[in-house]
Amino acid sequence: QSLVTQPPSASGTPGQRVTISCSGRSSNIGSQDVYWYQHLPGATPKLLIYHSDQRPSGVPDRFSASKSGTSASLAIGGLRSEDEADYYCAVWDASLRIHVFGTGTAVTVL
Amino acid sequence: EVQLVESGGGLVQPGGSLRLSCAASGFTFSAYDFHWVRQVTGKGLEWVSSIGTVGDTYYLGSVKGRFIISREDARNSVSLQMNNLRAEDSALYHCVRARHGFHYWGQGTQVTVSS
Numbered sequence: 001q002s003l004v005t006q007p008p009s010a011s012g013t014p015g016q017r018v019t020i021s022c023s024g025r026s027s028n029i030g031s032q033d034v035y036w037y038q039h040l041p042g043a044t045p046k047l048l049i050y051h052s053d054q055r056p057s058g059v060p061d062r063f064s065a066s067k068s069g070t071s072a073s074l075a076i077g078g079l080r081s082e083d084e085a086d087y088y089c090a091v092w093d094a095s096l097r098i099h100v101f102g103t104g105t106a107v108t109v110l
Numbered sequence: 111e112v113q114l115v116e117s118g119g120g121l122v123q124p125g126g127s128l129r130l131s132c133a134a135s136g137f138t139f140s141a142y143d144f145h146w147v148r149q150v151t152g153k154g155l156e157w158v159s160s161i162g163t164v165g166d167t168y169y170l171g172s173v174k175g176r177f178i179i180s181r182e183d184a185r186n187s188v189s190l191q192m193n194n195l196r197a198e199d200s201a202l203y204h205c206v207r208a209r210h211g212f213h214y215w216g217q218g219t220q221v222t223v224s225s
Contacts, residue, residue: 035211037155044204044215045155051210088155090212097168099145099157 003093004028004102011108012079020105022072022089028100030070032092036063039086039104048087049074076107084109112136112214114205119219122195130190130219132205139186143208146179146190147215148201158203159190173199195223 004024012018022034036049047056049065052072062077072091076083089102118130132144145160159169159179167179178191188205202218 037212039155044217045212047211047213056211056213086154090155090157096171098170099160099168101147101155101157104154 002103003096003100004089004091006087006089006102006105008103009106009108011110012076013110014079014081016079017075017077018079018107020074020076020087020089020107022074022102024070024072024091024100024102025093025095026070027095028070028091028093029067029072031094034065034067034072035090036065036074037088037090038083039088041085045088079109081109083107112207114207114214114216116203116205116216116219119203119221121222121224123225124196124223126195126223127191127193128195128221130192130203130205130221132188132216134186134188134205134207137207140183141209144179144181144188145206145208145212146203147206147212148199148203148221149218150201156201160208161188192221195221197223199223 010018034052037045038048039045048063052067053065065074087105113135115133143162146158149155161167161179161181176194181188200223204218205216206212207214
């Protein structure tokens, strides 16, 4: 059983808004910062969001994130074909003292 | 330019050992934490181990007691000694520089455990 779960897939048409959820526990999402990564085919993962809702420089403001309780979410607004990728949330689990990646969500642009 | 270059992967029999290395350049090595993250083709990302700036280490439960992470600040290098390897350790292993998230990733080195 995964510590942090995501829906396996999400999809939308160009221009639409897509939201990906990330569900965890009090020992991880409930008390720690959440990070989001975009993994394009053939590339290394890219940090999209840090400290639960902050974007590194260079990440478009189409990407936004939030956290509430033991869940977090990533929203992609104005969906583009180049957003087609796998998206992972990640968080430190303070009880197990390990970093945990979510199960990953494959985003498809229809 | 930040660069992380992994080496040391390969084919090994179950129960065997490998030592992965990560050569870093383009930044002040001693100021950062480093992690190893692996991915099986077609599957998700899995964090394996990390070492902090003061040498504090953490391990995924399934590798604790078998893997040892270390760093040599003088050589700008971080290593992962992997012992008693199992088939389920087969993956592409990435070296990752971290501060406020896993910012920079190496391209990875492939580890295959098979008889």
